Amino acid sequence: MPEPLPSDPPESMRAWRVTALGEPAEALSLDVLPVPQPAPGEVLVRVSAVAANFPDVLLARGRYQVRPELPFVPGIEFAGRVASLGEGATDFIVGDRVVGSKIGVLSEYTVLPASDVWAAPSSLSDVEASGLTVAYQTAWFELHRRAALQQGEWMLIHAAAGGVGLAAVQLGAAAGARVIGVVGSDAKARVAKDAGAEVVLVRGADDIVGGVKAATSGHGADVVFDPVGGEAFDASTKCIAFEGRIIVVGFAGGTIQTLPAGHVLVKNYSVVGLHWGLYPGMRPDLIAVARQELTRLADEGVVRPVVDHVVRFEAAPDALTALAAGSTVGRVVIQVAS
CATH class of the missing domain: 3.90.180.10 (Medium-chain alcohol dehydrogenases, catalytic domain)
Known part of the structure; x- marks a missing residue:
């Protein structure tokens, strides 16, 4: 009691x-x-x-x-x-x-x-x-609902040392993805690696597009988690894989993503929006599933x-x-x- x-x-x-x-x-x-x-x-x-x-x-x-x-x-x-x-x-x-x-x-x-x-x-x-609640359910819906992440896929996460970014790193690694994190400093790189990122690139110091292509042997990122917008989104469009999915979660960098429809067509990838706040009213059944899974993963020590x-x-x-x-x-x- x-x-x-x-x-x-x-x-x-x-x-x-x-x-x-x-x-x-x-x-x-x-x-x-x-x-x-x-x-x-x-x-x-x-x-x-x-x-x-x-x-x-x-x-x-x-x-x-x-x-x-x-x-x-x-x-x-x-x-x-x-x-x-x-x-x-x-x-x-x-x-x-x-x-x-x-x-x-x-x-x-x-x-x-x-x-x-x-x-x-x-x-x-x-x-x-x-x-x-917010960060982990946002990441869970991004991975499992909007991106349909598959085991072994390459997943690029911008702002990977932030609250929602670290949630995505932990959940992506738990789902069997190969995670590439983008962070703002060497100190943040260590945190992203500890959370499960296989490769970490430092914004401003590393070539993001080149780094993703090198890590994936030219394949590119199957899934991109983008809460930043602006230059982060632009870089993602240059290293997205065939049939890849860029999930737009926000624009914390201050510049809202601009959709290059012609480029989407030519490279055959998807740009998908995620507004987690709609799900409690529109699909409470999925909210219940996410809560159950997050509780299980927390109690198993997989996410924290x-x-x-x-x-x-x-x-x-x-x-x-x-x-x-x-x-x-x-x-x-x-x-x-x-």
């Missing part, structure tokens, strides 16, 4: 809110708000840890696909414990450790549909588990979120600033409660 929570939910809580669009340090304000009450089918969660994501930076800047009305609470994935249940939310009991995702979790308590949370793997701490560092709740803007600077390896986690 889970240990009981220290007390019943209080009437108020602290929450970080974006009060004006801009860089996180200027956009965020630490405010006191009422603790929300769960409606039927919802759960109230006492948040333990929030994993910072690049979409949090984009939300603060007003450049994310979803633009909540000001002021709003950012944060999109977390680990915590169920504090109370709305009517009909029968899959959990108070005290259960859970992980989940929605916009608005950078607060001491959050309320969300019971379907949007799932049991935290017992093998992971709250800090580790907070980074399991890499944590760069942890900051106190009061220093949450520092976490997003570090993420925006691109200097982190793996996840930056905001510790909300012990």
